[in-house]
Amino acid sequence: MVDFLAEVLGDDAEIVLHDMSDINNSVVAIRNSHVSGREIGAPATNLVLKILKDHKYGDTNYITNYQGVSGSGKNLRSSTYFIKDDQRRIVGMLCINIDFEKLAQFRNYLDNLIGFAPDSNAEKTVERFSASVSELALESIETVITNFGISPERMSQDEKIEIIKELNNSGVFLLKGSIGEVASQLKVSEATIYRYLNKVKKE
CATH class of the missing domain: 1.10.10 (Arc Repressor Mutant, subunit A)
Known part of the structure; x- marks a missing residue:
């Protein structure tokens, strides 16, 4: 599944599989690790620890589109799928962390290209391009x-x-x-x- 998602989502999407039996070395599989800078054997994140501590995701199978931050300070868009046993306990997590900096830069480019900052001295009338x-x-x-x-x-x-x-x-x-x-x-x-x-x- 890790390899499949990595191929589908591309190089800017990090796919991580966590095994909750060893939270100190919970990362057991990872693709596109350059996104967060982690490798196999890396520990669980602060969010993973909080999830395990709070026990408030027993009735939820996933959380999506929350902010993540890499070790280098890079902002990521993250989503996590909970892998549960028969007792609904979380035993693993499949995480997707997307580096959207390129998209953000492109969005800023588009904003600058098609947007405008009104000039206080500019004409307020809307220009209409009529045919006759x-x-x-x-x-x-x-x-x-x-x-x-x-x-x-x-x-x-x-x-x-x-x-x-x-x-x-x-x-x-x-x-x-x-x-x-x-x-x-x-x-x-x-x-x-x-x-x-x-x-x-x-x-």
Whole structure:
């Protein structure tokens, strides 16, 4: 089983078989020992000793994905399967200790590659890559209306003017044809939009 798991999981996974009949030399088989630096004849770990002392794993067959630390200070991800006799006493343990430093380095690389630290002076607006001017206008209008939280049919004149103000500040009216799109979305005439827009510009 030790050799099988080592072949399946690769060089960064240490596979260890412990015999609890001699905790001072409990390691009876090991593969990829470079992960922890141990060899056959090494003693049980502090966790193994605690498990044997506490007797609290009688109803549990394994523990998984806990942190281990090698003698050199390397962080490992560890899992242990308990080998029990007919009385449910732990007589052996099969342990897997994975060196995930390479994966952690790769994750950090990906975080740096695809993540970002917001610049306090950076533009907060989300950049949208639209296929056409009409699509850009429509998306911008719908975003402002949605954020307002009231359907156009229920908006008062003052609320619609506030919408126009936000759209004007966003630059939507720089787009050709945007007046018609806004009028359609707000359920008013284009003349009304021009009137609201003139009012906003005078403020």
